[in-house]
Amino acid sequence: MTRRSVVRGAGHRLPERVVENAEFSATLDTSDAWITSRSGIERRHFAAEGECTSDLALAAARAALADAGMAPDDLDAVIVATSTPDFTFPAVATMVQAGLGMTRGFAFDMQAVCAGFVFALANADALIRGGAADRVMVIGAETFSRIMDWTDRSTCVLFGDGAGALILEAIDSADRAPRGVLATDLHSDGRQGGILHVDGGVSSTQTAGHLRMQGKEVFRHAVEKLAATATAVLRTSGVAPEELDWLVPHQANLRIITGTAAKLGLPMERVVVTVQDHGNTSAASIPLALSVAHADGRLKPGDLVLTEAIGGGLAWGSVLLRW
Ligand code: UT7
Numbered sequence: 150m151t152r153r154s155v156v157r158g159a160g161h162r163l164p165e166r167v168v169e170n171a172e173f174s175a176t177l178d179t180s181d182a183w184i185t186s187r188s189g190i191e192r193r194h195f196a197a198e199g200e201c202t203s204d205l206a207l208a209a210a211r212a213a214l215a216d217a218g219m220a221p222d223d224l225d226a227v228i229v230a231t232s233t234p235d236f237t238f239p240a241v242a243t244m245v246q247a248g249l250g251m252t253r254g255f256a257f258d259m260q261a262v263c264a265g266f267v268f269a270l271a272n273a274d275a276l277i278r279g280g281a282a283d284r285v286m287v288i289g290a291e292t293f294s295r296i297m298d299w300t301d302r303s304t305c306v307l308f309g310d311g312a313g314a315l316i317l318e319a320i321d322s323a324d325r326a327p328r329g330v331l332a333t334d335l336h337s338d339g340r341q342g343g344i345l346h347v348d349g350g351v352s353s354t355q356t357a358g359h360l361r362m363q364g365k366e367v368f369r370h371a372v373e374k375l376a377a378t379a380t381a382v383l384r385t386s387g388v389a390p391e392e393l394d395w396l397v398p399h400q401a402n403l404r405i406i407t408g409t410a411a412k413l414g415l416p417m418e419r420v421v422v423t424v425q426d427h428g429n430t431s432a433a434s435i436p437l438a439l440s441v442a443h444a445d446g447r448l449k450p451g452d453l454v455l456t457e458a459i460g461g462g463l464a465w466g467s468v469l470l471r472w
Pocket residue numbers: 178179180183184187188263302303304306363364365366367368371401402405429431459460461
């Protein structure tokens with residue numbers, strides 16, 4: 150028997166306000182045609198004034214609990230992947246714990262920027278396999294609109310706000326084609342920290358700062374590293390790319406998504422793409438895409454799903470799971 154982490158429920162929350170590409174042309178030298186052709190993004194959601202990362206995370210968590218048919222105190226742990234917490238501390242995860250009315254368990258945030266959800270999923274799986282928890286809520290939640298420089302057309306048109314959540318539960322399985330997390334692959338290279346960073350922070354400037362990105366450089370790393378991590382996780386688990394039912398990639402740029410799918414030999418019909426509607430929501434992008442595809446019936450129990458992401462750090466990785 151092998152102890153594994155199986156997905157029991159999913160949920161998401163997007164802020165109500167939708168901003169179409171055309172809105173940016175009023176204040177910036179940009180166009181819908183440029184944004185769509187270079188990134189695939191058509192619109193994104195921005196949080197309302199006073200609407201914080203923890204509000205989005207809590208709503209996504211409630212939706213995941215309802216989907217799983219579980220109560221808050223069924224959970225042993227809450228992990229929130231975010232780079233845009235409400236406060237320096239307490240953690241967003243403990244705010245979610247309190248918001249759900251949990252009276253037990255533990256909660257903490259993880260920060261691996263756009264790869265945050267992949268890192269959180271791998272850590273939740275490790276907690277479950279190691280016996281520290283039986284049920285873990287894993288959330289990706291961001292309000293990147295709060296760290297945009299609205300005069301920088303090369304970044305502010307790309308990002309959006311939102312949250313997605315999955316609930317993982319331990320099972321003991323002797324199955325040859327088991328459900329749940331099958332393999333994980335994590336990497337980072339701190340030498341590349343400068344190409345995608347925020348130019349402020351508590352200890353350095355005592356400000357939140359603004360996102361700065363050398364887009365072309367990040368693009369170059371993304372195409373190469375995402376294909377490598379996806380290939381590694383498939384090789385570890387002895388799965389051929391053509392056996393995958395779904396690729397659910399980080400949603401940063403449609404050209405990166407199609408490039409990675411092409412390298413794996415996967416047709417775009419088997420790729421979940423939400424970047425046109427959500428923009429880049431950093432750590433929230435994968436759980437948002439998973440929850441959307443679960444809700445619309447594309448993801449079915451038993452489907453083989455590969456998720457992969459790269460972002461600031463640089464940090465990147467992938468998780469292979471059977472839904
Ligand atoms: O989630 C974390 C990981 N992040 C990513 O994966 C993002 C990776 N990078 C990218 O997605 C792409 O590099 C971008 C979408 C950011 C940019 O696309 P690009 O094809 O690499 O364009 P570029 O940065 O090389 O810029 C091309 C031109 C430049 O003008 P010049 O120098 O050729 O005259 C830019 O100034 O496009 C200009 N430009 C814009 N023009 C209109 C940059 N932003 C805009 C804009 N509207 N919003």
